[in-house]
Every structure is written in C-alpha cells, then in structure tokens.
Amino acid sequence: MANLQTTYLGLKLKNPIIVSSSGLTSNVESIKKLASNGAAAVVLKSLFEEQILQETGMLSAHSDYPEAEDYLKAYVRSNSVDKYLELIKEAKKAVDIPVMASINCFSASSWIDFAAKIQEAGADALEINVFILATDSRKKSEDYEEVYFTLAEKLKKVISIPFSFKLGDHFTNPLRIIEQLWYRDVKGVVLFNRFFAPDIDIDKMKVTAAEVFSNPADIRDPLRWVAIANQVVPKIDISASTGVHDGEAVVKLLLAGAKSVQVCSTLYKHGHAHIKSLVDFLSAWMDKKGLSTIEDFKGKMNYGQIGDPEVYERSQFMKYYSDHD
C-alpha cells in the first residue's frame, strides 16, 4: 500500500491534504472532525491585522470610514485576539496533526510583534495571508511588492516557527515574489488565495458579495503556477489552493510540484468526510501506478520535467482557440 507521508514547511504530514483557513477551522469541534476524517493539518481561520491593532490600541483613532470602524469594533468584540490564542491552544490539545495559525494583513506594521504570541500559544507554523489591493495609480508595483518582503524580514526576527505566504494570483511576475520570499527564509507559499470579491445586484442596484465558493475549473491557475514555480524556485514548499474539489485535482497538483494541497469549498459542499475520499483516491491512484511514496512522483510533471514546457505557457491558448473555430 502506498505511503502518503510528506513534509510541508518542515512539518511531518501523514498525507498531503490540508484544510485551508476558513470557518471550517474556526472551532475545535470542527477541527476534531477534520482530523478524524483524515486531514493531515489545518490552517486556522485568519486573525485580521485590524483585530490585532484594535486590541493593542494601535489602530488609528480616527477613520475616514466611521461605519467600517464601527463594524470593526463590533467584530473585534466578538472575535477577540485572546480567543484566537485560546483556539490555537485548544486545537493543539485536541488533535495530533499540525495546527497552523493564519494572519490576514495588508501592511508590515507593528502587528508583526504579535506573531510571537501565536508562536507561544503553540502554533506549528504561521500562514501570512496578505492582501493589498493596488488602488493608488501613483504607486509602482515594486512599492506594493516591497511590503511582502519587509513583512518576511520582520517576521523572521520575531518568530522561529516556519511561516508561509498565501499569495493572490494578481502579480505580473509571481516568480520574482516567490524567489525573493525564499531568499528571506520563507519556507513555503500557498498558490493561490481566492479572495472575497464584489458583484452587482442589477435589480437592487447594489454592490454585493460574489460567489465565495470555487468550482473545479478554478484549478487551472494554481496548476500552471505550481508547475512553473516548482521548477524555477525548487526549494520553496508549495501548497496548492483554489479549485481542489476531488482526488484527481490532488494528484494533478502533486504532479505539478505541490508539496501539499489545501481544500476548503469542496468540504463546505460535501462535508468533512469528503477528505477521506480524497485520501483514498490518492492512495488508490498511487497503487495503480506502482508508486510507493509521494516523492516518487511529486513535481514529475512540472515545467522543467515535461518535454514540452510550452504547454504551461500562454501561447498554448492561441493554439487552443485557433483549433476551435
């Protein structure tokens, strides 16, 4: 029988399937259920930079958006930072799989010192979920990108547990970001986050929330960039995220070069027990192919390993569209 063990950020995983940061990982009961259904690790629901700054009194007293500030205060009241630290401790007691904390941030400001508390609470690793929306036309891309690098440099001084960056898919040159993070001792990247996005209700003429859940076709961007990044920055661990709904997607992303695969939407749709079917599929596929370990095939279809790397490049789309009149 196939051995599904692997490592991610230096942590031992019994299989490559991690439950990504979401409501599924926001309470101990759910985390216990995820672990008992075969999850190899969990990334806890994100704590927000604003929460940390608010509680430590560092959030600016005056805001241009008083409504947003009121919302934030109410949110912070019911989702305190102490509760988050408690969640880390309780989760660590309740399950024997790695528990990673997550912070959602947009700046490299004083919230970073708080990462030490996350480490003290016992988190095995920290995932940094950065989202900076580039809305200032006077700024250069480098100005935004610099925040990621400064964050990595500062975090390195504050914590010794491994940390990863969960990135969006909007960079002009994601490889530079990934490589620069690696140079700054970031052990892993999550490719990619799927951010909350707006939609418009044309009857009510109101901006609303777009569909939060992914679908299986959304695997295409992570698949391409996992394959390319694994070749170009081979030493950084990649966790693939977005659009992983079935066992086939897990296999594809491992072949492309991911060390682990994160799942979220599919568990909201099919329940916690769906993890078991992903694990079983992977195991059966490896047996069928005569593969004994994940290392036997991880990255075997990355950008450098396949004979024709162009299939991962954009030109292939030109060919595709010209073949479909």
Ligand SMILES: Cc1cc2nc3c(=O)[nH]c(=O)nc-3n(C[C@H](O)[C@H](O)[C@H](O)COP(=O)(O)O)c2cc1C
């Ligand atoms: C309801 C919900 C809540 C989420 N909350 C977080 C969060 O707190 N932090 C985070 O980094 N990602 C969050 N995500 C994003 C997921 O972790 C994941 O990256 C994204 O949904 C893409 O994966 P999927 O296709 O498996 O759903 C959330 C997603 C959903 C659907």
